[in-house]
Amino acid sequence: MSTFIAITISGLALGAVYFLIASGLSLIYGLMDVLNFAHGVFLTLGAYAGWAVAAHLPRLGFAGVVVAAAAAGAAVAAATEVLLIRPLYGRPISQILVTIGLDLALVGLLEGGFGSDSLSIAVPAWLASVTAIGGERIPNGDFLALGAGLAVLGALAWFLRRTRYGMIIRAGAENRDMVRALGIDVGRAFTVVFAVGGAAAGLAGLLNSVVFSGALVNPTQGDQLLIFAFIVVVIGGLGSIIGSAIAAVLVGLIQVYVTFYAGTGAGLAQLGNVSVVLVLAVVLLVRPRGLLGRAA
Amino acid sequence: MSAGPPAVEVAGLRVAIGGSQVLAGVDLQVPVGGVTALLGRNGVGKTTTLRSLIGLLPSAGDISVLGHRVSGWATHRIIRLGVGYVPEDRDVFAGLSVRENLRIAETGPDLDYDRVYDLFPELRQRSRQLAGTLSGGQQQMVAIGRVLLARRPLLLVDEPTKGLSPKFVSEVVDVLERVRETATILMVEQNVHVVRRLAQHVIVLDRGAVAYVGEAGDLDDEKLARRLLGVSA
Numbered sequence: 436m437s438t439f440i441a442i443t444i445s446g447l448a449l450g451a452v453y454f455l456i457a458s459g460l461s462l463i464y465g466l467m468d469v470l471n472f473a474h475g476v477f478l479t480l481g482a483y484a485g486w487a488v489a490a491h492l493p494r495l496g497f498a499g500v501v502v503a504a505a506a507a508g509a510a511v512a513a514a515t516e517v518l519l520i521r522p523l524y525g526r527p528i529s530q531i532l533v534t535i536g537l538d539l540a541l542v543g544l545l546e547g548g549f550g551s552d553s554l555s556i557a558v559p560a561w562l563a564s565v566t567a568i569g570g571e572r573i574p575n576g577d578f579l580a581l582g583a584g585l586a587v588l589g590a591l592a593w594f595l596r597r598t599r600y601g602m603i604i605r606a607g608a609e610n611r612d613m614v615r616a617l618g619i620d621v622g623r624a625f626t627v628v629f630a631v632g633g634a635a636a637g638l639a640g641l642l643n644s645v646v647f648s649g650a651l652v653n654p655t656q657g658d659q660l661l662i663f664a665f666i667v668v669v670i671g672g673l674g675s676i677i678g679s680a681i682a683a684v685l686v687g688l689i690q691v692y693v694t695f696y697a698g699t700g701a702g703l704a705q706l707g708n709v710s711v712v713l714v715l716a717v718v719l720l721v722r723p724r725g726l727l728g729r730a731a
Numbered sequence: 732m733s734a735g736p737p738a739v740e741v742a743g744l745r746v747a748i749g750g751s752q753v754l755a756g757v758d759l760q761v762p763v764g765g766v767t768a769l770l771g772r773n774g775v776g777k778t779t780t781l782r783s784l785i786g787l788l789p790s791a792g793d794i795s796v797l798g799h800r801v802s803g804w805a806t807h808r809i810i811r812l813g814v815g816y817v818p819e820d821r822d823v824f825a826g827l828s829v830r831e832n833l834r835i836a837e838t839g840p841d842l843d844y845d846r847v848y849d850l851f852p853e854l855r856q857r858s859r860q861l862a863g864t865l866s867g868g869q870q871q872m873v874a875i876g877r878v879l880l881a882r883r884p885l886l887l888v889d890e891p892t893k894g895l896s897p898k899f900v901s902e903v904v905d906v907l908e909r910v911r912e913t914a915t916i917l918m919v920e921q922n923v924h925v926v927r928r929l930a931q932h933v934i935v936l937d938r939g940a941v942a943y944v945g946e947a948g949d950l951d952d953e954k955l956a957r958r959l960l961g962v963s964a
Contacts, residue, residue, distance in 0.1 A: 599835070602827060602834060603835055606831075606832075609824050612787055613824070616787060617810065618836075618839065621807070
């Protein structure tokens with residue numbers, strides 16, 4: 436039983452990281468109809484920014500590392516919207532191509548600058564430690580990821596429900612022209628959405644490194660996660676933050692349960708990933724708009 | 732009549748949508764003050780004209796709004812000159828509450844919720860209700876309330892009585908009658924009785940161009956009204 440609790444917490448923590456990535460993707464698609472394939476590299480850059488602060492500015496502590504990761508993700512995402520996406524609104528194929536190109540270019544730059552080998556982030560002792568619950572030793576990193584996921588979910592819900600900017604974003608998802616016709620600079624709202632999504636992605640990149648990847652960062656880590664984030668967004672329903680949260684938990688739990696109980700024998704190592712794809716297929720067949728997506 | 736520039740001045744306005752020329756050189760002036768009705772049969776380009784004035788449709792030609800030449804401006808910049816736009820189909824944000832629909836419209840000077848709630852008391856009672864669950868008439872109150880929240884000297888109102896019950900038509904007309912005391916209104920309207928009650932000036936479009944400019948009283952001429960609009964006055 437205690438093992439079950441441990442892997443459940445691990446699955447929830449993985450789901451929290453997926454949610455951090457998927458929430459940005461879902462917001463960006465929900466408001467702007469942009470399928471952002473550069474989102475993975477926002478994660479990677481967040482992790483590298485965290486590594487840089489941990490390595491060169493250790494006096495800022497782990498809080499500084501977290502802030503740097505989120506800020507890097509936000510800055511790169513905002514710049515991407517302003518410089519590359521804004522001239523291409525209404526041209527979805529061009530948007531897809533330019534975001535794929537940006538991803539490839541930035542990953543190449545990271546490999547050129549830092550090498551393709553992983554770099555190690557210095558983490559505080561408490562983060563590398565465990566907490567005993569019911570006789571099971573739970574990594575503190577799992578609690579950190581869970582807490583971050585819940586905090587971002589709460590902050591996003593507050594932002595979208597309680598702030599005027601959040602209302603503008605929700606309204607823009609319904610009718611962009613009418614938002615403009617009320618005197619609102621929709622372009623600025625788009626930049627804010629990209630920045631918010633990028634901040635969550637940067638944070639996710641850092642958490643993925645310190646919680647699930649042995650405190651290592653590498654140039655392709657974001658792209659490896661992006662596919663699961665897209666699966667979460669589709670299962671949750673495009674544009675639905677709550678749908679993304681539910682789907683992220685579902686995907687995270689299924690992945691760790693199947694991986695753990697199926698074992699790692701020959702041909703079984705990837706069963707966790709395969710099971711997630713099967714869930715996606717079932718959702719697409721039974722409910723194509725996802726769990727909480729709007730009807731087309 | 733004000734000695735200043737017209738509230739709206741358009742010269743050679745041309746708009747093509749999907750390869751079809753909807754406006755083929757519209758020239759018009761809307762004087763400051765009162766209500767000017769933009770009339771014409773279905774499909775002659777009335778809504779297209781309004782949307783072009785605020786940059787929601789790409790167009791060619793010269794457009795001046797409240798003394799500013801706005802051709803090529805982004806929509807939000809034109810609106811912030813002091814323009815309010817009430818679209819043909821209300822376009823309230825269905826997933827937002829009445830209060831949130833109003834809050835989004837906080838983009839002008841002298842925000843005054845009491846002014847809106849005074850004109851539409853029902854909106855205060857329904858402030859927490861999702862706009863998508865309102866009746867057509869109530870949604871029209873939200874759409875008009877949004878543009879009255881701030882002080883705006885020019886309102887572009889597209890078919891404000893379309894699809895409304897007689898009770899709501901009367902209520903909307905009463906409100907516009909009060910609003911015209913403080914703002915210039917350019918109104919698209921198919922209901923000739925509403926036009927005769929509210930408007931002082933009429934501009935009639937036909938085949939993408941202005942076919943007639945005159946006073947609202949001109950519509951009393953049965954033959955003229957039938958020729959221009961295809962309806963009896």
